[in-house]
Amino acid sequence: MSSTLDAAADAPPLARPRSRTDLFVSFTLLALQGFGGVLAVVQRELVENKRWMTREEFVEEWAVAQIMPGPNVVNLSIALGSRYFGFTGALAAVAGLIACPLLVLLALALIYARFSSDAHMVGAVRGMGAVAAGLITATGLKLMPALRKNVLGVPLSAALGAASFVAIAWFKLPLLWVLLAVGGCGCVLAFRKLA
Amino acid sequence: MNPIVLNAGDWLSLLAHYLSLSMLCVGGAITTAPDMHRFLVEEKAWLTDPQFSASISIAQAAPGPNVLFTALMGWNVGLNAGSLWTALLGMLLCLGGIMLPSSVVVYLSSQWSHRNRDLRAVRAFKQGMAPVVIALLVSTGWILTTANGYALKNWPTWAVVAVSTLVVWKTRVHLLWLLGAGAILGWMGWV
Numbered sequence: 001m002s003s004t005l006d007a008a009a010d011a012p013p014l015a016r017p018r019s020r021t022d023l024f025v026s027f028t029l030l031a032l033q034g035f036g037g038v039l040a041v042v043q044r045e046l047v048e049n050k051r052w053m054t055r056e057e058f059v060e061e062w063a064v065a066q067i068m069p070g071p072n073v074v075n076l077s078i079a080l081g082s083r084y085f086g087f088t089g090a091l092a093a094v095a096g097l098i099a100c101p102l103l104v105l106l107a108l109a110l111i112y113a114r115f116s117s118d119a120h121m122v123g124a125v126r127g128m129g130a131v132a133a134g135l136i137t138a139t140g141l142k143l144m145p146a147l148r149k150n151v152l153g154v155p156l157s158a159a160l161g162a163a164s165f166v167a168i169a170w171f172k173l174p175l176l177w178v179l180l181a182v183g184g185c186g187c188v189l190a191f192r193k194l195a
Numbered sequence: 196m197n198p199i200v201l202n203a204g205d206w207l208s209l210l211a212h213y214l215s216l217s218m219l220c221v222g223g224a225i226t227t228a229p230d231m232h233r234f235l236v237e238e239k240a241w242l243t244d245p246q247f248s249a250s251i252s253i254a255q256a257a258p259g260p261n262v263l264f265t266a267l268m269g270w271n272v273g274l275n276a277g278s279l280w281t282a283l284l285g286m287l288l289c290l291g292g293i294m295l296p297s298s299v300v301v302y303l304s305s306q307w308s309h310r311n312r313d314l315r316a317v318r319a320f321k322q323g324m325a326p327v328v329i330a331l332l333v334s335t336g337w338i339l340t341t342a343n344g345y346a347l348k349n350w351p352t353w354a355v356v357a358v359s360t361l362v363v364w365k366t367r368v369h370l371l372w373l374l375g376a377g378a379i380l381g382w383m384g385w386v
Binding site for chain 2: 031032033034035037038039040041044048059060062063064065066067068069070071072073074075078079082083087090094097098100101102104105106108109112116119120121122123124125126127128129130131132133134135136137138139140141142143144146147150151152156157158160161162163164165168169172175176178179182183184185186187188189190191194195
């Protein structure tokens, strides 16, 4: 079941999806748990529970999914699905991500039309939003240790990360610029260090 | 709102608009929402302003990837155009349009980058971007937390965010319990 029994003998070997159905079902289940964004659930399910990838691999795949055009969790599922089962694997993962949540969403839209002015309902949605903000923040914090193995080293990684945070959270600069400018610097520095 | 009439050309331009936005949504489909607003609400008047906002907020509250808000926009355009069938058509065109071009590009490039994962440039790209994308997650959390400004009266929201951050970070409590707790706090009007 494992393909990457390598030098990292201290870590147990990685698992992998058994079939396209396994991919489809896994992505359906994690998508249905993803309120306010799926990323936190993807990280917990695929890295911590199913162990299909390491924290470091997850950060790398996420970097690619983020910089590529398109919805980024969809991009991540395409990358993952195609890695195991090629084109049909990508289809299975994306279909799992989209199909059931779409039905739930339509049902909710029909219900919401009736209750949208109810103060309790609005409050419940706001409360879930606050928790979702915490999920995203915690996912970022949990991935930080992956930077210890980064070729940039901890001080440089911290500086680049802090610069991105200030640019986006504080100055509200457009994401694309930050990715190109700060991310670009990071890539050039990493390229030189890898020599 | 009054029913609107969409001919074949209008449906095509709806699809074309979402196809063209697909390659522009770097960092999440939500970044192109302002342009969808310009097109659907201001230019074409296919959606009302409240319908547009509701499409986004319902999708945020529902499980699943955020990109599904585009499906809801198409659904509402179709409902305005008359029937459940046109609603289904609108949903397919918008969601399909926003996903198709970028997905093809991502599929091809992820195949390529996985085959060439030992290439120095590929490794440099992934390693160099890592600190930035991790910081992005924390930034997103920060922006969501402070969406109502920095006024001190927002402290209950901040407290909920802080507690849920700590619990998710340090424990393995199931995420649905936390979301349920948040929903109850909000329902009671405490957050």
